[in-house]
Amino acid sequence: MADYQVPLKDMNFLLYDVFKNDTLWQNMPKLADHVDRETVDAILQECSKIAEQQVAPLSRQGDEIGVSFDNGKVTTAPGYKEAFNTYAQGGWSSLGGDVNYGGMGMPKVVTAFHEEMLCSADISFSLYTGLTAGAGLSLAKHGSEALKQRYLTRMYSGEWSASMCLTESHAGTDLGMIRTKAVPQKDGSYKVTGSKIFITAGEHDLTDNIIHLVLAKLPDAPEGPRGISLFLVPKINVNDDETLAEANNVSCGSIEHKMGIHASATCVMNFDESQGFLIGELNKGLVCMFTMMNFERIGVGIQGIGAAVKSYQNALEYAKDRIQGRSATGIKNPDKAADSIMVHGDVRRMLLNMKSMNEGSRALSTYIAMQLDLATYGEGEAQVKGETLAALMTPLAKAFFTDIGFENTVTGQQVLGGHGYVREWGQEQLVRDTRISQIYEGTNGVQAMDLLARKVAGSKGAMMQVFLDEVTTYIDETPADNMQEFINPLKNAISDLAELTQDILSRSAQNTNDLGTSANDYLHVFGYTAMAYIWAKMVEVALDKDQSGDDFYTSKIKTARYYFARMLPRTQSLILSAKAGSETLFDIDDELF
């Protein structure tokens, strides 16, 4: 297995050359005082050391040994506790946190790269830190001052961790059906009772306390999603002097045995009249949750990218080293019994699929993270536009990057042949670990419906028009000359996307089923098209810099060519499928399946 190497140069290229984040930060009053290029460079440097040296070496052992469960106690795999301590002591738990409570207040573009590094190194490890960061966002935005002073500060310090308790056995996508109850107490707190499943990091031995954010309903709450409230339920109660008090009747009933992420504790969590504190307003629990979700869902998308990047690095090392067969155009390495498998067109296809989609995904996720930053820290028109694009593209980030990420881990495994199927090379673990990212935090089917039904159709196409307008302006303003070969197909792709959007909007006005049956295809058409836009932006910069003699830029240009020749055409079949309508799916009775 190749040692993981953080693609820092590519990250810098995106941050500064392509997306000019240094200028952006200077113009954002909420960031200008503490975010600049020097600080961010130092952070990414340090973070890459943690990922490469502390976290990546845990991954194989974490998979083999996994978490263990004994009578309610969950023990993480060897090395996780030490690595978590190093991580916490380095202050990394506060990277994206609110500066008023001890957070470092870094923008999403920076935390996104930090997430990618951790996920390339070990997705299981990244979940312990990621869930805490996600819960922190919700608490920072909606929690009372008292809750934030007591809990948020210690989540940022890494002293405590957090979990998100949403799913129940009968209520996953459909949270309106949850049964966990919260009964108001005289002191203003609540007694929370119920059972939650699939709770990542619900119980473990990494921290002294675990802060659960729990969705529950008051006894008299309205039915369905409008009756859900959000509560903070600590594993261990906290005394007024901030020391730990007695346990809070929160127990782990069991842990799941899963396909992958074996080192991540996926818990059944039982709450039995546990003391809880309301976050935000009563019956507005989903709103509080969704604050966090936009950030988290991009984070889950980035899991796909992270794993695929590691898979590519492994596959490339193997392909360069492995000799087998001869080139179709004549012997390339006469000194050896065979040529490197890099000579074979199909091996190059697999590697370039991965390379073009990984780099494209990283760039597109950076663009989406920027929209979140504009929405959070921007002002005026830019803020409003950022908010729109972030809302539109969050489901895209989650579903597209994880679908592509999974595909690329499978492709990376294929490059190694039989060696990709046995455990020792690590490629099969990446496939297993990544697979969950297409499922949790809202399945990719749910993301597709969020995009098409809630966002695109819900705004009668207006939200998508914001994106289309931006790209159309870019096309109009980009000088033809050496960008022609990229701008022309981009123009066609954008026109296809606009046309498909209109087609679905008018069809679904007649038959709402057309949304559900087109959603998955639509999301992927949007993804490849948005990625073509971002590839054009990257190649524009790379063409400018190509004279520098730095291979990095040459590689970008040639990878862009591959993307436009080989990957972007995937939209054409998806469009045909999306346009085929819903009749063939609904004109067949359930009994005929």
Next chain:
Amino acid sequence: MADYQVPLKDMNFLLYDVFKNDTLWQNMPKLADHVDRETVDAILQECSKIAEQQVAPLSRQGDEIGVSFDNGKVTTAPGYKEAFNTYAQGGWSSLGGDVNYGGMGMPKVVTAFHEEMLCSADISFSLYTGLTAGAGLSLAKHGSEALKQRYLTRMYSGEWSASMCLTESHAGTDLGMIRTKAVPQKDGSYKVTGSKIFITAGEHDLTDNIIHLVLAKLPDAPEGPRGISLFLVPKINVNDDETLAEANNVSCGSIEHKMGIHASATCVMNFDESQGFLIGELNKGLVCMFTMMNFERIGVGIQGIGAAVKSYQNALEYAKDRIQGRSATGIKNPDKAADSIMVHGDVRRMLLNMKSMNEGSRALSTYIAMQLDLATYGEGEAQVKGETLAALMTPLAKAFFTDIGFENTVTGQQVLGGHGYVREWGQEQLVRDTRISQIYEGTNGVQAMDLLARKVAGSKGAMMQVFLDEVTTYIDETPADNMQEFINPLKNAISDLAELTQDILSRSAQNTNDLGTSANDYLHVFGYTAMAYIWAKMVEVALDKDQSGDDFYTSKIKTARYYFARMLPRTQSLILSAKAGSETLFDIDDELF
């Protein structure tokens, strides 16, 4: 997890209604005396009981416990030995075997269904029986009378099993580089010495003896693939009185720890001056191996179908049972808190993807198996045509059915959401078990090159023309009326395939790299197009029978509509990618990856 149910009705529909195998058998002198509908029906009935009742229940436990290795001894998971004995005693090891040595002499269309059933039930189990059957084919065709009398008869009886020893650590796809040596002895036997890896069923406790077919080279053999010979090397030597003699210095060095098929022993096999017997002619080992390969490669393709069928059955049961959310067109089940997830367009999409591709794959694999039967048992023109189509479509069967099979196990897992990722539902095991089928028996990339470079380009398009002509004749001869909606898109698909073939042939005459870089796309275009042809043939029969009131036929027709509307359009993107040529893949230095 749903109990596996063999789709016997669909198998019968294909054998008799669509492909008229009963008539075919009657007209084949080599089959007519022992193969008829009554016999075959009884065989499939009995075989389905074995698969459903004996083998399927082993699968979860086999995955959890797996095979164990202790100092050269390999122990299979609990229950495997008993099931293997039941299987052997039922005579199933001889199903496709030569009647002159105790085989049942069933055609490939029958053994193919038998393979599908076993693979739906448990791929690991199917490998112990499948490898023995495959080795039997090679031995029956190329072995001496003495070898066949001694070994083949006892492989057929199930008393002994077999393995195929090809791969070495440095020689997988490129077998020309193998180092295993065979030194001629005075008695006409050979001393075989070398180490083989990835040997399925190389060592285990199911049978008293294991017959290894080993590729090796004589000390003075020509270099490369033309110096490879095939040897029969028993684990235990056999006395003249047919009793077992001393061990033959064959040892298992270790077993692999793999992503899936945990109950299948994947062995490192060491031969140390082990006594071996030549099969076929010296230096013609690959020819002897390829006899078996056409049969085996379809068998591996069928592994993909088998697993995907099981995944569909599980997913369908779950989808009907699981309630979550409400239909987009209004509440469907007011008595419950939510509708079944069958109401959601994206869930129906996933299920119909699986259903249309599984049924299409079974039908297409039956068609390809028929070509093998025609090649083996046919006469005159039909035999020649069968041979051509079998050779052309074998790599298609192997790669297309396993790619689709893997996709469909992943899709089936997705239907279950989080429950698909945890182990207890069995869906994640199907994904892990199926993944290997895209790799072993020649990776799917190698299959694609076999199809495009060796078969299509090697025959200057002539072999593909045989297929194109058959479909064109079918299109011309099928009355338009109610088949119009299927024949029109089939016509376009065939025209696209013909055009793409010509395009690649003329481009690759200039640049041979264009074969390698188009091969994967080309194989899939061929697959979807061939499947459209077979769906048209199925729907033609179903339309005739639809008046019978049997839902089976209605379901076929509606599933065919889905296939043409939603799956066949996948060719369009593949064609664009295949036509993009090899420049973007080769005009980038290895260092720029």
